[in-house]
Amino acid sequence: MKILVGYKRVVDYNVRIQVKPDGSGVVTDGVKLSANPFDDIALEEALRLREKGVAEEVIVVGIGPANLTAHLRNGLAMGANRAIHVTTEDAVQPLTAARVFLKLIEKEQPGLVILGKQAIDDDANQTGQMLAALWDRPQATFAGKVEIADGKATVTREVDAGLEVIEADLPAVITTDLRLNEPRFIKLPDIMKAKSKPIDVIEFGSLGVEAHDHLKTTHYAAPAKRSKGVMVKDAAELVAALKQKGLL
């Protein structure tokens, strides 16, 4: 079985995002970029399934600009067998990303597609669900535990009410939650090895997916700031303050 993994590059989660004063976007020049944390988890899960003998091949997929190569090399260094780079200079919205993944699925015929539950830049939380719909296959979102056996995935999902377990026939789409696993660190020799692993470069335009901005972003604003409050000296003062506000 092949596993296709979504491997998006985003602004690192430790970066403090600044909105440009003219409201035209956020500052991305010179900021640190990293793999979407949920995608590292997706890749780790795929690698573990390969190590268990459930899968033979793990393919990382990145849709983005030409300079995505170094990022994809990281995925290869972590252990993916190969990478697919769909090149486009434009930002890719979830519906378009899902359509691209569907094209790659038609070609690669994977048994499983693992994506992050959300990309921490757009925070959309859509691509996996959209892909599953277009592909007409099961989706298991917010996965906290995955077991594959007998042609099906048993997935424990982190839902608001607790932990939900569902069963999905393969092929299927799984999206990862944070507690699924802890991604391994990349080791130096693996970086060397990754240099010889293949990256298929596919031009977005050649896939026959219409690139259309379904949603137009017209303005960016900084969020309303909470003002810093007061420090109280002890428990009694705190209780008095909260009682005065009618909160206790």
Add this chain to the structure above:
Amino acid sequence: MSKILVIAEHLGGKLNSSTARAVSAAAAIKGDAIDVLVLSDAPDAIAAEAAKIEGVSRVLTVAKPENAHPLAAVLAPQIAKAADGYSHVFAPSTTFGKDIAPRVAALLGVAQVSDVMSVEAAHTFNRPIYAGNAIITVEADANHTVVATIRTASWSAAASGANTAPVEALTIDVPLPTHTRFVELNQGSSDRPDLQSAAKVVSGGRGVGSKENFDIIYKFADKIGAAVGASRAAVDAGYCPNEMQVGQTGKIIAPELYMAIGISGAIQHLTGIKDAGTIVAINKDGEAPIFEVADFGLVGDLFKIIPELEAALG
């Protein structure tokens, strides 16, 4: 003109309050009609609750044994069919809505607006990106159905009681897949207030130190009638179950009072409490970032302070 279909969230035969919050967002569109769609194996009691929500024009029910559990692959094709004739389809931005709405959007061939915080116009919305560190205004194509999830913490629940919207059964004939099956739901049973709708929330973080120590948080919360939340670090360390996590990847909440105890205040945690009325922080580290956003801060050891708070409460 706008006609909005709101997808009801329910569990155990009861309507979730997130539904009435999505109705509030639908009302902000100022359209012609707001219909609520209840998909269930036994929708009647849920529909009766939904019919009381102010602003609701009609409640539509789809009763099928396959709808006993909220499987996106099963519900989405029915919702996509029911969406015919509506300008908007709204679902709450809970794990239920986030799972289902994008699947509906893709079936309709349209984009989705995630986490609507406010409505500027029928096709213009504000929503957070980068864990709430930027708010964008997005415009959806007016020629297509708008599918959106509603950030529940940004909307208060529409009032309930006075309305008596008619309830109508819908027949929806679409093939339903059997490739996805519900196995079980493990719910932490609790008599405490629900974290997502509680007026008061007490949360514990890694500073609490252990699962056993977390009892001190539960006890204090019970004393003031609060729901209990946690940071991701506390959940990861096994102090409490995942459904208690507050933050970017947990629950986004807006209680009147939020007390963060032994929580440092990482940006991903703060995302979950931005809209809280009053934030209280108790932390032994006076430099902890949580104090930057706290309305009331108290520096000290939580194991000493909590008993003192209890004593001060009498």
